[in-house]
Amino acid sequence: MTTQDPLTTTDLGQRFLDGSLSDEALQRASASSPDYAILPWVNVIKIGGQSIMDRGRAAVGPLVDEIAANLKRHKMILGTGAGTRARHIYSLAIDLGLPTGAMTVLATAVAWQNAQMLHYLLAKYGIPFIEPEGFNAIPHYLIERGGVICQGMPPYKLWEPNPVSGRIPPQRTDTGCFLIAEVFGARKMIFVKDEDGLHTADPKKDPAAKHIARISVDELLEQDLDDLIVERDVLGLLKRARNIKEIQFVNGLKPGQLTAALEGEPVGTIIYRGDAA
Amino acid sequence: MSAHHVPSPLMRESLVDKNLIAGTESPVRAILPNLNVIQIGGLSIMDRGKTALLPLLDEIVANQAKHQQVIGVGSGIRSRHILSVGLDLGLPTGALATLTAKDAAQNAYMVSCLLAQHGFVYLEAPFIVQLLPAMLAAARGAVFNGIPPYALWEHPPAVGKLPPNGSDAGSYLIGEAFGARKIILLKDVDGLYTADPKTNPDATFIPDISAADLIAMHLPTLPIEPVVLELLMRAKLAHSINIVNGLVPGNLTRALEGEPVGSVIHR
Numbered sequence: 001m002t003t004q005d006p007l008t009t010t011d012l013g014q015r016f017l018d019g020s021l022s023d024e025a026l027q028r029a030s031a032s033s034p035d036y037a038i039l040p041w042v043n044v045i046k047i048g049g050q051s052i053m054d055r056g057r058a059a060v061g062p063l064v065d066e067i068a069a070n071l072k073r074h075k076m077i078l079g080t081g082a083g084t085r086a087r088h089i090y091s092l093a094i095d096l097g098l099p100t101g102a103m104t105v106l107a108t109a110v111a112w113q114n115a116q117m118l119h120y121l122l123a124k125y126g127i128p129f130i131e132p133e134g135f136n137a138i139p140h141y142l143i144e145r146g147g148v149i150c151q152g153m154p155p156y157k158l159w160e161p162n163p164v165s166g167r168i169p170p171q172r173t174d175t176g177c178f179l180i181a182e183v184f185g186a187r188k189m190i191f192v193k194d195e196d197g198l199h200t201a202d203p204k205k206d207p208a209a210k211h212i213a214r215i216s217v218d219e220l221l222e223q224d225l226d227d228l229i230v231e232r233d234v235l236g237l238l239k240r241a242r243n244i245k246e247i248q249f250v251n252g253l254k255p256g257q258l259t260a261a262l263e264g265e266p267v268g269t270i271i272y273r274g275d276a277a
Numbered sequence: 278m279s280a281h282h283v284p285s286p287l288m289r290e291s292l293v294d295k296n297l298i299a300g301t302e303s304p305v306r307a308i309l310p311n312l313n314v315i316q317i318g319g320l321s322i323m324d325r326g327k328t329a330l331l332p333l334l335d336e337i338v339a340n341q342a343k344h345q346q347v348i349g350v351g352s353g354i355r356s357r358h359i360l361s362v363g364l365d366l367g368l369p370t371g372a373l374a375t376l377t378a379k380d381a382a383q384n385a386y387m388v389s390c391l392l393a394q395h396g397f398v399y400l401e402a403p404f405i406v407q408l409l410p411a412m413l414a415a416a417r418g419a420v421f422n423g424i425p426p427y428a429l430w431e432h433p434p435a436v437g438k439l440p441p442n443g444s445d446a447g448s449y450l451i452g453e454a455f456g457a458r459k460i461i462l463l464k465d466v467d468g469l470y471t472a473d474p475k476t477n478p479d480a481t482f483i484p485d486i487s488a489a490d491l492i493a494m495h496l497p498t499l500p501i502e503p504v505v506l507e508l509l510m511r512a513k514l515a516h517s518i519n520i521v522n523g524l525v526p527g528n529l530t531r532a533l534e535g536e537p538v539g540s541v542i543h544r
Contacts (some may be wrong), residue, residue: 005358005362006361006362006364006365007357007358007361007362010361010365012361012364012365013361016357016358016360016361017357019498020498020499020500021357021439021443021502022498022499022500022501022502022503023497023498024436024497024498025497026437026439027434027436027437027439028436028437029437030360030364030437030438030439031436031437031438033364033365033367033368033437033438034367035367035369036366036367036368036369038368038369038372050289054281054282055281056281084281084282084283084285084288084289085283087283087285087287087288087290087292088283088284088285088287088288090285090287090292090301091285091286091287092285094301094303095303096306097303097304097305097306098305098306098308099305099306099308099453099454099455099456099513099514100305100453100454100513101450101453101454102308102454105406132428132429132430135428135429154427154430155426155427155428155430156425156426156427156430157402157406157426158405158406158450158451158454158455159402159425159426159427159447159450159451159454160450161450161508161511162453162508162511162512162513163298163511164511165295165298165299165302166297166298166299166300166301166302167301167302167303167305168292168298168301172292176430179371179429179430179431179432180429180430182369182371182433183369183370183371183372183429183430183431184369184429185369226294226295226296227291227293227294227295228293229293230293231293232293237432237433240432240433240434240435241433242369242370242433242438243369
């Protein structure tokens with residue numbers, strides 16, 4: 001049997017043998033790799049921390065019922081945000097002079113608490129809470145039970161990069177959930193928050209604010225808004241993504257919006273990759 | 278249906294708001310200010326075997342009494358192989374990152390075996406987070422996997438599909454997180470050049486440069502991962518890295534002593 005080893009038989013493999021991995025030409029050549037979707041039927045759903053979990057039963061109860069009702073039809077990875085306790089511990093850690101990596105270790109615990117709570121509420125449906133180290137078991141649970149819960153924070157901990165400005169770790173639970181969707185080649189990335197999506201201004205402060213149903217990531221970045229509905233890093237990553245073409249933001253306080261988004265309806269706001277329009 | 282808030286200066290605020298973020302700027306404390314982070318290259322040092330590695334490890338041991346050292350180790354040719362197979366199969370960047378991290382883990386484990394009799398321990402990422410200070414107090418040395426534990430959460434790169442955060446980035450970030458005294462990257466070249474000195478005789482040496490100036494030079498290839506330059510520009514504590522030829526005996530010691538050797542890239 002002759003060897004078919006891609007390292008020695010392909011043009012790309014030869015570049016790996018000859019060049020540095022930081023060589024731009026090699027990096028460009030790697031773009032010719034096809035994109036295999038690992039879990040093409042899964043939906044990644046981020047449940048907001050401050051926007052949903054911190055509101056307690058009034059917000060979380062109906063949403064849990066809606067998630068349970070969708071389990072037979074849609075497979076879901078549910079990631080949780082952090083929220084007000086993260087804001088408290090960030091404030092304290094900044095006051096103490098702790099570095100970005102230590103702040104991420106601390107805030108990860110808050111997202112973990114929220115994931116654990118959501119797990120208690122969905123446990124009776126057989127939905128497990130999976131830590132990053134257990135992600136290899138996710139396909140099994142998704143096929144058997146239709147859903148898993150994880151904490152939304154990426155597992156960077158001490159290795160979290162510094163922010164460009166200020167002291168708040170830049171890659172938090174929006175980023176973590178987005179990267180799960182991208183790496184698995186997910187069907188949908190849905191962010192469940194407490195607003196109907198993007199507006200031209202903050203609808204809580206400005207009654208003239210208009211709803212934006214659909215916008216490209218480039219258009220959104222051009223507006224250079226002070227505030228955004230999602231972590232800024234997610235927009236940069238969406239521009240580079242190879243699998244995820246759009247992300248959707250729905251109001252989790254309105255019953256039926258998550259279900260509508262899962263059914264492919266254009267509720268809330270969709271931010272899409274320009275080249276994928 | 279209001280949210281229950283914990284009182285804090287960030288209470289009810291959007292952590293995405295630019296002005297709010299800028300307002301949080303404040304000094305950072307170094308957690309382990311005496312720490313030296315030393316990165317042993319995979320392809321450049323490890324894959325050469327004992328002729329390259331053993332003199333270097335002797336030098337590390339000779340410095341053990343004087344300098345607190347944690348050793349990050351990179352991945353080499355085995356990562357090139359699994360990247361070529363993984364890309365051929367169409368796997369995404371995050372999946373490739375989980376695979377290459379194991380190559381660096383193997384290299385780090387081998388280094389820890391060779392340093393074990395001197396009290397160095399191998400620490401996986403969770404133990405770096407929890408136990409590094411204790412291990413340094415007890416063992417005066419540790420070895421870790423240079424590749425950061427981003428795994429499935431590795432960022433898609435700007436170009437292509439190769440994981441951008443390798444062992445240079447991981448070692449740098451450990452230095453930054455602990456506020457290390459020095460970050461020394463051991464490679465098989467004397468430092469930075471305007472071109473690859475192995476193929477271009479006109480290449481000139483760059484002893485000292487800022488990350489911004491180096492980015493502006495748009496060099497086609499660098500002896501370190503380009504992402505490290507971006508990380509350096511946001512440094513709060515680890516304001517420079519030192520790229521040193523680990524094949525030249527005495528270089529590591531000189532770098533630890535603060536003598537000018539190799540190339541320094543600073544914030």
